[in-house]
Amino acid sequence: MNPVQAVLFIGVVLGLGAYLVAVLDRVFAGAPGGLRSGLMWPIRRTAFLLVQRRSETERPDAEAWALAPALLAALAAVGLTAVPFTPSLAVADVSAGIVLFGAAMIIVMVAVFLQGWSPNSIFPLIAAYRFAAMALSFGIPFSLVVLTTAIPAESLSVGAVVASQEGLWNVVRQPLGLPVYLVTGAAVAFWGPFRIPEGTDLAGGTALEASGPTLAVWRIARAGVLVTLSVMGAAIFLGGHLGPVLPGWAWTSVKSVALLTLFVWSGHAFARMRVERFVWFGWVILLPIALVDVFASGIVAL
Amino acid sequence: MIEVILLISAAIFGVGVYGALSQQSFVMIMMGLELMINATVLAIVAFWWGTTGGDPRGQLLVVVVLAVMAIEAAMGFALVTAVYRVRKADITEKLKRLRN
Amino acid sequence: MGGLGGALVVLLAAAVAALVARWLSTVLEPTTLTVPERVPFAGGVPPEVHAWNRYHIRYYVMALLFLAFDMEMVFMYPWAVVFVKEGIVALVEMLMFILILVVGMVYTWRERGFTWA
Amino acid sequence: MSALQTFGIVIFGVGAVVSGWLVFRTDSMVRAAYWLMASFVAVGAILVTLDSQFLGLILILMMAGEMTIMAIFMVMFMMNPAGLNPMVMVHQHRTAIAAGVGSFLLLATVALVADFPADPVPLGADPTAELGFELLGRSMLVFESAGVALLAVMIGAVAVAGKWGRFGDADAGSVEPELEPEEGGS
Numbered sequence: 264m265n266p267v268q269a270v271l272f273i274g275v276v277l278g279l280g281a282y283l284v285a286v287l288d289r290v291f292a293g294a295p296g297g298l299r300s301g302l303m304w305p306i307r308r309t310a311f312l313l314v315q316r317r318s319e320t321e322r323p324d325a326e327a328w329a330l331a332p333a334l335l336a337a338l339a340a341v342g343l344t345a346v347p348f349t350p351s352l353a354v355a356d357v358s359a360g361i362v363l364f365g366a367a368m369i370i371v372m373v374a375v376f377l378q379g380w381s382p383n384s385i386f387p388l389i390a391a392y393r394f395a396a397m398a399l400s401f402g403i404p405f406s407l408v409v410l411t412t413a414i415p416a417e418s419l420s421v422g423a424v425v426a427s428q429e430g431l432w433n434v435v436r437q438p439l440g441l442p443v444y445l446v447t448g449a450a451v452a453f454w455g456p457f458r459i460p461e462g463t464d465l466a467g468g469t470a471l472e473a474s475g476p477t478l479a480v481w482r483i484a485r486a487g488v489l490v491t492l493s494v495m496g497a498a499i500f501l502g503g504h505l506g507p508v509l510p511g512w513a514w515t516s517v518k519s520v521a522l523l524t525l526f527v528w529s530g531h532a533f534a535r536m537r538v539e540r541f542v543w544f545g546w547v548i549l550l551p552i553a554l555v556d557v558f559a560s561g562i563v564a565l
Numbered sequence: 566m567i568e569v570i571l572l573i574s575a576a577i578f579g580v581g582v583y584g585a586l587s588q589q590s591f592v593m594i595m596m597g598l599e600l601m602i603n604a605t606v607l608a609i610v611a612f613w614w615g616t617t618g619g620d621p622r623g624q625l626l627v628v629v630v631l632a633v634m635a636i637e638a639a640m641g642f643a644l645v646t647a648v649y650r651v652r653k654a655d656i657t658e659k660l661k662r663l664r665n
Numbered sequence: 666m667g668g669l670g671g672a673l674v675v676l677l678a679a680a681v682a683a684l685v686a687r688w689l690s691t692v693l694e695p696t697t698l699t700v701p702e703r704v705p706f707a708g709g710v711p712p713e714v715h716a717w718n719r720y721h722i723r724y725y726v727m728a729l730l731f732l733a734f735d736m737e738m739v740f741m742y743p744w745a746v747v748f749v750k751e752g753i754v755a756l757v758e759m760l761m762f763i764l765i766l767v768v769g770m771v772y773t774w775r776e777r778g779f780t781w782a
Numbered sequence: 783m784s785a786l787q788t789f790g791i792v793i794f795g796v797g798a799v800v801s802g803w804l805v806f807r808t809d810s811m812v813r814a815a816y817w818l819m820a821s822f823v824a825v826g827a828i829l830v831t832l833d834s835q836f837l838g839l840i841l842i843l844m845m846a847g848e849m850t851i852m853a854i855f856m857v858m859f860m861m862n863p864a865g866l867n868p869m870v871m872v873h874q875h876r877t878a879i880a881a882g883v884g885s886f887l888l889l890a891t892v893a894l895v896a897d898f899p900a901d902p903v904p905l906g907a908d909p910t911a912e913l914g915f916e917l918l919g920r921s922m923l924v925f926e927s928a929g930v931a932l933l934a935v936m937i938g939a940v941a942v943a944g945k946w947g948r949f950g951d952a953d954a955g956s957v958e959p960e961l962e963p964e965e966g967g968s
Contacts, residue, residue, distance in 0.1 A: 269671045270678040277679075317690060319698055320705040322715075324810065324864065333683035340679035344672040354675060355668035359835040359910065362742060363672065366843035373816065373846055376853070380812055383864070384705030385716040395850050396724045399731040402847060406738050413745045419836065419910060471706060476690040480683045542724055543779045546770065554763060557741075561756050564749055566788065570828065571893035573795035575886050577821070580802045583882030587872040588806065592856050596818050600802050606841065607798075607825050612898075614832040619903035621916035625924065627837055628913070631844060632736050632928045636935045638848055639732040642855050643939035646725065655859040656871065669830055670786075717864035722854045729939040733932045735847055739840050740917060740925060747914030755918050758925070765929040769936030776940050 269354040273340050276348075280490030280523065281305075281483045287527040309479050317475035324381035331378035332473075332481040338374060339487030342367035346498045347422045349511035360421040361413055364495055365406045368451050371488060372398035375453070375460060375469055378481065382472035390460035390468030393538045397450055397459055400545025404553035405447035408440045411557050412499040415564045421495070425503035432502040436563055439556035441500045443549060445525065448492040450541070452485060455529035459538045493522040567615040571608060578604035589656040591645045595638065602634045726778040730770065737766055790831050798824035809865025811856035819849035833903050836910040 264272070285305035290298060345360035347353035357363060372395065379391025413419050415436065416427035424433075434441045450457040461468040473481055497503060497518035504511030536544070577600055584597030606627055613623025649655055704711055722728070740762065748755045773779065801820040808814050822845040829838030857863045872878070903909070917925045945951065 264671065266671060266674040269675055273675050273679070274682075313690075316694075316696055319703055321700075321703045322866070324813070327813070327816075329684060329687055332687070333680040336683045337676045337680035341672050341676040344668075344675050353668075355670075355672035357668040357672070357835060358908070359742075359839050362836060362839040362843060363669070366839050366846070369843055370846045372850055373819070376850055377812075377816070380717075382705060383716050385707055385712060388716045388720075392720070392722055392854065395722075395854055396727070398850070399724070399728055399847065402731070403734060403738065406843075407741070410738070410741055410745050413742075414748050417746055417749050417911075419742060419746060466706065466708070476686050480686055484683065539724075539781050542727055546727070546730075546779050547774060550770065551767075554767070558756065558760060558763075561748055561759075565752055565756070566791070567898055568893050569788075570791060570795070570832075572890055573791075573799060573828070575889035575893060576799045577802050577825070578889060579882040579886030580799065580806070581882075582885045583878050584806045586881050587875050587878030589871040589873055590860065592811075592852065592859060593806070593814070593871070596805055596814060596852070599818060600805070600821065603798075603802070603822055603825050607828060610829050610832055610834055610837060614834065614903055616898050616901050618901040619907050619909065619912070621909070621912040622921070624834065624837060624909060624913045625916050625921050627834075628739055628917075629924065629928065631739055631841070632932065635732050635736045635844075635848070636931060638851070639729050639935050639939045640942075642725075642732070642851070643729055643943035645855070645859065646943040649859060658873070669835065673827075715864070715866060717862075717866065719859075719861055719863065720857050722858050725855065725858065726940055726944055728851045728854065729943055730936055731847060732851060733936045733939065735844060736928070736932055739844065740928070742836060742840065743910050743914035743917060745914075746908075746911050747918065751915070751918050758918055758922060762926060762929040765926075765933050766936070769933045769940075772937050773940045776944050777946060778940055778944065 264352075264354055269344070273343055273354060276343060276494070277339060277487040277490055278483075280493070280519075281486035283520065283523060284486040284489055284527055287524060288530065291528055291531040309483075312474075312479035312482075313476055315475045315478075317477065318472065320382045320384050320472050323383050323472075327377045328381035329477075331374050331381065332477055332484055334377070335371065335374040336480060336484035336487060338367045338370055339484055339491045342488075342491040343494060345421050346494050347425060347503065348494075348515045349504050350422070350426075352512065353422060356420055356422040359419045361409055361419045361424070361499075364421070364491075365409055368405065368488075368492070369398070369402055371451055372402075378473070379460065379469040384472050386465045386467070387469050387471050390462075390465050390471075393465075394453065394460035394469070396538055396542055397453070397457065397545075400542045401447040401450040401549065404443055404545065404549040405451060407550075407553040407557055408437075408443045408447070409495075409499065411437055411440055411553075411560045414557075414560055421498055424499050425505065428502040429505060432500065432505075434500045437500075437556060437560040439552055439559065441496070443553050443556065444496055444500065445522075445529075447545075447549065448496060449526055449529055450545075452488040452492060452526070454485075454489055454526060456533035456536050457541065458530065458535050459541060462535055489526055490519075490523065493526060494519045496522045567611050570611040570615075574604045574608040574611065577601075577607065589658060591641070591648075591655060591657065594657070595641045598637060598641075599634060602630060602637075606630055723781040724779075726773065726776075730773045730778060734766060734770065737763070787831050791828055794824045794827040794831070797821075798828070809862075809868045811860050811863040811865065812853045813865075815849045815853035815856060818852070819845050822849075833907075834909055836913070 286301045289301040289304045344354035345364045375394045376391045379387040416424040449455045501518040506514035581600030801817045804817045826838040826842040
């Protein structure tokens with residue numbers, strides 16, 4: 264795949280995915296107008312944000328503020344490059360694809376921290392400190408469950424991980440993996456019960472002072488992170504493009520949309536968690552579960 | 566090619582030495598140390614890539630250096646916190662006297 | 666380099682696209698905000714000081730633990746690749762390594778490291 | 783080594799040096815931490831170019847967490863973490879510059895003068911798997927000692943930095959230093 268095709272492909276996947284996230288979010292929220300108004304909602308919202316007057320704070324860290332949404336979008340895009348959509352359709356199915364994805368998802372912490380730090384406003388700043396606490400708690404369990412899928416594949420390449428699931432998907436072979444992945448994944452995208460840095464108790468948190476096109480980019484990038492997490496989760500736990508009858512890309516899409524729906528639904532099904540409780544939850548609950556997952560999957564793989 | 570990489574590594578190391586010696590704030594001194602470790606990692610990988618025929622012990626050395634960096638950072642921050650808590654000092658000049 | 670070159674191109678393209686969107690909005694509609702409009706939101710009360718101030722990060726003990734615990738990932742990735750070939754030896758060695766680290770985690774937990782200090 | 787790779791190494795190398803330099807030129811502590819991270823990311827990119835994809839990416843992965851922690855510790859300790867009032871917090875500046883330039887010249891001379899054996903990484907090798915075999919075989923002791931060292935650091939760091947000690951609060955009897963640095967010792 265040449266670079267231009269790669270950029271267009273990733274852009275289209277992220278764009279469609281972000282649109283879907285917005286529609287699903289609207290529908291699950293039970294907004295008036297049902298599905299029809301839901302389908303128009305992302306377009307209206309983006310159009311509104313594009314013409315909205317931009318606000319600025321007093322003496323912000325302007326460069327970092329401009330960089331943060333761009334960084335988040337870039338991370339969502341680069342995480343997606345590691346995933347093969349069909350056996351041959353991947354931008355960068357490299358030999359250390361899982362590490363590439365893990366690094367992209369951990370650096371989300373930097374993007375969110377900068378977004379909260381740079382407006383020089385107190386609520387976004389507290390949100391940034393909160394997200395740092397969250398990210399330091401979910402980082403290790405998240406990386407561990409993703410890494411565990413490499414054990415049966417004997418390779419860190421996502422293509423090899425998908426190929427190793429021929430016959431039996433990892434969701435069966437590593438039953439603890441997918442639940443932990445979903446929980447920590449929602450936390451990576453600070454979505455659902457882990458909407459801690461953008462909670463209403465902080466009047467919007469990291470996105471509080473953002474407005475106009477910047478806010479649009481930030482929201483789309485955040486939905487993009489969710490899309491990347493879904494596609495990756497489908498590839499490493501649900502067998503990616505493997506499946507009968509339908510072509511590979513169709514299976515990838517179906518599985519990814521299923522995970523995406525689960526992620527978005529969690530935002531309306533669970534109450535938001537407090538951050539100090541999340542720190543305890545991450546270290547004392549998620550980390551041991553992830554470690555048990557590693558060794559149990561190892562014994563199964565032997 | 567390896568000469569170019571070693572030159573880059575030497576430049577990073579020089580900046581790190583400057584930072585570690587010139588800064589007053591404890592955390593900034595640690596940043597200088599981390600830059601020196603950064604240069605070390607680059608040099609080790611350059612040697613591993615160019616002169617050892619891919620001996621895995623070269624990579625092992627990088628991993629050990631990374632562990633040393635983590636240890637340095639964790640212990641450094643812990644000591645800075647303890648010093649700050651007891652003496653309310655965050656720069657080296659306030660610690661002329663180490664005994665109470 | 667191969668595939669990672671493609672990843673780098675995608676990374677740069679996404680970042681540049683987002684930055685261009687922002688730059689276009691400032692060029693197409695330059696706004697000059699008055700001073701009261703630039704005051705950051707603080708729940709209705711005008712803030713008296715800059716938000717950037719010394720701040721007690723109350724989870725710092727956990728952050729120190731993360732620094733040391735995160736190193737385990739570096740060892741674990743190569744371990745996962747060779748696990749099936751090495752078999753039981755790999756399992757026992759990594760179990761030992763992890764159990765050593767888990768002692769540190771439990772110690773921090775008992776020292777109330779995961780609470781707000 | 784293709785021309786593109788050489789180009790990449792030079793670009794990322796210059797990036798690593800310049801961002802490393804900017805760490806000490808910026809007033810904002812958060813920017814300093816993230817400039818340092820940029821330096822590490824550039825070095826990680828060079829590592830990827832040098833056939834060690836895994837080490838390069840893991841360096842980048844590790845540094846994201848470490849530098850954020852550095853930034854938040856900066857915020858805890860500095861009166862002015864954002865550098866709103868520019869300030870120079872340096873001592874022995876000339877000595878430091880001389881030492882920095884000196885160590886660069888020394889290392890650069892070694893790099894240019896010494897004659898390194900040319901024995902490149904064989905094509906088609908899988909360095910990650912080789913590292914794994916090394917860790918579990920010959921160098922098992924290194925691996926397990928690293929575990930013990932990390933455990934010691936965890937316990938040490940928590941014991942030293944924790945707020946609650948076994949013998950009362952950690953800041954009991956703490957002393958404010960004089961406003962002016964003292965002359966001499968006691």
